Amino acid sequence: MGKETVVENTKKLDFETFKNEVLADYKLACISRETSLLGRKEVLTGKAKFGIFGDGKELAQIALAKQFQDGDFRSGYYRDQTLMMAIGQLNVQQYFAGLYAHTDEDVEPMTAGRQMGGHFGTRNLDKNGEWKDLMKQKNSSSDISPTAGQMPRLLGLALASKVYKNHPTLKDLEAFKKFTNGGNEVAFGSIGDASTSEGPFWETINAAGVLQVPMVMSVWDDGYGISVTRKNQTTKDSISEALAGMQRTKDNPGYEIFVTKGWDYAHLCETYEKAVAIARKEHVPVLVHVKEVNQPQGHSTSGSHERYKSEERLKWEVEFDCINKFKEWILSFNADGNKIAVEADLKAIEEEAKKHVRDSKNTAWKDFSDTLKVDFDAAMGLLKAVAESSSNKAFVQKEVDALEKAMNPIRKDILSTARKVLRITRNEKTSQRATLAQWIQNSVHENYDRYSSHLYSQSKKSALNIEAIAPTYTADAESVDGRIVLRDNYDKLLEKYPEVLVFGEDVGKIGGVNQTLEGMQEKYGELRVSDTGIREATIIGQGIGMAMRGLRPIAEIQYLDYLLYAVQVMSDDLATVQYRTKGGQKAPLIVSSRGHRLEGIWHSGSPMGMIINSLRGIHVCVPRNMTKAAGFYNLLLESDEPALVIEPLNGYRSKELYPSNIGEFKIALGVPEITREGNDLTLVSYGSTFNLCTVAAQQLAELGISVELIDAQTLLPFDIHHVITESLEKTNRLMIVDEDVSSGATAYMLDKILVEQNGYYHLDSAPVTVSAKDHRPAYSTDGDYFSKPSIDDIVEAAYGLMHEADPANFPSMY
Ligand SMILES: Cc1ncc(C[n+]2csc(CCOP(=O)(O)OP(=O)(O)O)c2C)c(N)n1
Ligand SMILES: [Mg+2]
Secondary structure, three states: OOHHHHHHHHHHHHHHHHHHHHHHHHHHHHHHHHHHHHHHHHHHOOOOOOOOOOOOOHHHHHHHHOOOOOOOEEEOOOOOHHHHHHOOOOOHHHHHHHHHOOOOOOOOOOOOOOOOOOOOOOOOEOOOOOEOOHHHOOEEOOOOOOOOOOHHHHHHHHHHHHHHHHOOOHHHOHHHOOOOOOOOOOEEEEEEOHHHHOHHHHHHHHHHHHHOOOEEEEEEOOOEEOOEEHHHOOHHHOHHHHOHHHEOOOOOOOEEEEEEEOOOHHHHHHHHHHHHHHHHHHOOOEEEEEEOOOOOOOOOOOOOHHHOOOHHHHHHHHHOOHHHHHHHHHHHOOEOOEOOOOHHHHHHHHHHHHHHHHHHHHHHHHHHHHHHHHHHHHHHHHHHHHHHHOOOHHHHHHHHHHHHHOOOOOHHHHHHHHHHHHHHOOOOOOHHHHHHHHHHHHHHHHHHHHHHOOOOOOOOOOHHHOOOEOOOOOOOOOEEEHHHHHHHHHHHHHHHOOOEEEEEOOOOOOOOOOOOOOOHHHHHOOOOEEEOOOOHHHHHHHHHHHHOOOOEEEEEEOOHHHHHHHHHHHHHOHHHHHHHOOOOOOOOOEEEEEEOOOOOOOOOOOOHHHHHHHOOOOEEEOOOOHHHHHHHHHHHOOOOOOEEEEEEHHHOOOEEEOOOOOOOOEOOOOOOEEEEOOOOEEEEEOHHHHHHHHHHHHHHHHOOOOEEEEEOOEEEOOOOOOHHHHHHHHHOOEEEEOOOOOOOHHHHHHHHHHHHOOHHHHOOOOOEEEOOOOOOOOOHHHHHHHHOOOHHHHHHHHHHHHHHHOOOOOOOOO
């Protein structure tokens, strides 16, 4: 065979490969589009509750997916179904299972029916909650609904690659091979044009530019955020123009910025090839502004776009529909006589795609309704038996008939009928009724697993499974500043766990504003102990993303007052990771902050009620000193859960005994400590006010009042063994002290103790709470004295409680 023939054959073969790839892309585009069209119908006919689809965005995502490799990560939003399909992490049946809210994670792996359709994600943990080999799959972090909520975490997903690439030991350790191959993984972000208006977008873009991380950020620009046009959202009506100053130059690192069009297949493929190569090889962040994207069905099933789009725009949507354009391109393709397809070929593909989607949808619906039918049939059998045996047969039968006639009854209908029948027959003692009652209880249990499991880790590394180890002291233990205990503890942790990274404002070079990391950057390097910009939301995002890739970040928020900037990310993203994936993902991030009393409105906050109410899903530790804080860090690093540790701001220079087992001792979560035994009243507090209570208890003893003093130690979880109620059995009086606003964390603790623990049963006096004034704390020592509970306030409140019980022995003070 001559050389020319070989070249000719190779060319032919190449064309054949190319052609097949294009046709496969066309088919996927059609499948995804048909999924959107049928999905909308399912909602409009009442089979699913809400739909938001990726129609119009198909082509760009197909082009992107060609560059997506195993080990890479996505952090995107609800339009990305085509990307998820193209990387092999979503099929049509799963898509519809999500739309119907199928609660089996094997059938609906994204969220096990917990999130509305269009919220994607991969299963990165096995059934035991252990990491899978993330280098053997294409990964997507789990989506959340708040616009731009995907951004902060994206920073961390990209930064993890940089850490793995530059870390002196991690990349060679066997245990980390499931997360990285030398740090070459790219993090892919996606966002809509309108959502770029959000603060987290700008904060993330800036931070990624500063950090120079392998991130490819795509903006699907369809010109609208629901009904609001781009002109109302973005300076210069263009995100790439607005970000043009970020463009890197020869001498100045920054972004590489690409602009392309959502209907131009060839240009999209070319653009993503270049964009991803730059990010992967050079670790440079890249922005791909995909313009002229459309939205054939409008925003979601909640409205119609005809209300706000002009005739002209609607016409354009049809003309520039990316699949139509793709079709035109295929049909007009001609390279030296090589053609990809003729109209009939494409028609056949379209038909195949339609059939595939229809069949997959039907299978998904059948699977979904079959699981409901199991419950329906079981309940119906029991209900009919109850009706037969009931003295209220007519009433029961009426309910049974109504359920039998219901269209597509769901578990709510079934359970609701069963519970109603139980009420109707409340005075009957038949075995049929007992069986129904048992069935209801089993069903409630099963539905707990379906809808309420995995708020916290259920793996063996759950923080609650880790045993405490008490700090030990030598006979001649030194008394040192609290910060020294923390610093030396950090030293041990950084040495023990190469995957631990500590970062935050002023954490690196100066070792933290309170010197708790003094000398650590010099010892462990800038990669592991680092300064960040002033950007609390993305400090948390940086931690979430890295924790999702096997690292163990400790993110510092300089002061608790500034946690508010981070609370959205912690509440919406971090706290829900396990829950919203039903155990499919985890992000064991430790957030370290310092709070409670010091000086002034923004340096002495203790908004604990806000924190614990917005962060269910994250453990909240409130140590009274630095030994306790260190013990929490030590325990948490052995667990696979996220937590917030709030160091008491006024304790860094307080003296503490230096433990001999630094880095080893662990403080259990949910276990209060009784530091002083007493008989007259139980005094519960935590953090800085606990230390005031210790002094107050001493003064109260001098007044003849015996206080049992309990440090709650953690608020989430709170006193899991009911130590406090046990104390109430003895004292019969309860007082709670903290420095949150009134009815903040004290209300939470009261509910836990009196209602959950049945503590009310043991009370002889009304419970008393002492908290701060409802305004922010004023500056200066006097400001503190008159804003926050003082020792005097605590002593007087306790004395008042005793006066009420025994005025003869405790006469009124005033
Ligand atoms: C923080 C927040 N605000 C408002 C919403 C309601 N919302 C959902 S999508 C959307 C518009 C987003 O538009 P764009 O980013 O352009 O994405 P598109 O849907 O056009 O692809 C809005 C306002 C939300 N989900 N989150
Ligand atoms: Mg938009």
